[in-house]
Amino acid sequence: xxxxxxxxxxxxxxxxxxxxxxxxxxxxxxxxxxxxxxxxxxxxxxxxxxxxxxxxxxxxxxxxxxxxxxxxxxxxxxxxxxxxxxxxxxxxxxxxxxxxxxxxxxxxxxxxxxxxxxxxxxxxxxxxxxxxxxxxxxxxxxxxxxxxxxxxxxxxxxxxxxxxxxxxxxxxxxxxxxxxxxxxxxxxxxxxxxxxxxxxxxxxxxxxxxxxxxxxxxxxxxxxxxxxxxxxxxxxx
Ligand SMILES: Nc1nc2c(ncn2[C@@H]2O[C@H](COP(=O)(O)OP(=O)(O)O)[C@@H](O)[C@H]2O)c(=O)[nH]1
Ligand SMILES: [Mg+2]
Numbered sequence: 001x002x003x004x005x006x007x008x009x010x011x012x013x014x015x016x017x018x019x020x021x022x023x024x025x026x027x028x029x030x031x032x033x034x035x036x037x038x039x040x041x042x043x044x045x046x047x048x049x050x051x052x053x054x055x056x057x058x059x060x061x062x063x064x065x066x067x068x069x070x071x072x073x074x075x076x077x078x079x080x081x082x083x084x085x086x087x088x089x090x091x092x093x094x095x096x097x098x099x100x101x102x103x104x105x106x107x108x109x110x111x112x113x114x115x116x117x118x119x120x121x122x123x124x125x126x127x128x129x130x131x132x133x134x135x136x137x138x139x140x141x142x143x144x145x146x147x148x149x150x151x152x153x154x155x156x157x158x159x160x161x162x163x164x165x166x167x168x169x170x171x172x173x174x175x176x177x178x179x180x181x182x183x184x185x186x187x188x189x190x191x192x193x194x195x196x197x198x199x200x201x202x203x204x205x206x207x208x209x210x211x212x213x214x215x216x217x218x219x220x221x222x223x224x225x226x227x228x229x230x231x232x233x234x235x236x237x
Pocket of ligand 2 (some may be wrong): 015
């Protein structure tokens with residue numbers, strides 16, 4: 001299975017790529033790691049294929065006299081055309097560019113994901129950041145799924161940074177968003193619920209695992225969800 005790890009800058013894509021790969025290897029799977037981030041300076045794992053052997057954002061800046069934003073756009077154009085090696089493994093994990101938007105909204109993401117069979121994307125949210133905007137995170141994950149036309153699992157990362165009450169609160173919200181209204185019945189909450197109702201009629205609800213790329217908490221649940229995606233009859237509720 002090809003697993004793309006997506007998410008906003010700093011959500012933990014690279015750390016999760018490395019630590020989830022180690023976890024899978026420990027479970028007895030053959031795992032390969034691909035770095036698709038041409039802008040990263042250091043990686044917390046050893047990549048089996050690294051796009052930086054072809055080009056880097058820094059190299060493009062020098063070569064073309066561009067600033068960082070222009071170089072990132074040029075790098076995404078090149079990424080869209082890069083030919084990836086076929087890697088023989090049970091799971092190939094793809095760490096994606098630090099900046100999500102140009103990967104998602106330009107050709108690179110759609111082309112690369114669309115060129116591979118047996119794909120699943122993990123869309124990471126940073127629990128230390130969007131605690132008050134979980135619906136916004138979920139909508140963004142759906143945007144990735146809609147844009148890439150690939151099965152996409154929303155995953156909340158950095159659960160180790162939450163205390164027990166905060167973790168419980170997030171878990172309850174994920175299981176039953178109506179809990180939002182019990183907390184405070186603002187206009188925004190009512191709107192959130194209406195949006196959720198509409199979304200649920202189009203997208204089957206999915207369990208959202210709370211994981212930690214740092215400690216490995218939640219990896220068992222993440223792997224179970226990947227099994228369910230693989231099994232077409234999988235029930236994600
Ligand atoms: N505490 C904690 N920190 C994390 C976790 N995942 C990532 N980080 C940290 O968040 C920062 C950004 O992580 P990185 O993997 O580079 O994010 P990326 O930009 O999405 O690839 C780094 O300092 C990581 O060590 C996590 O689960 N828990
Ligand atoms: Mg990264």
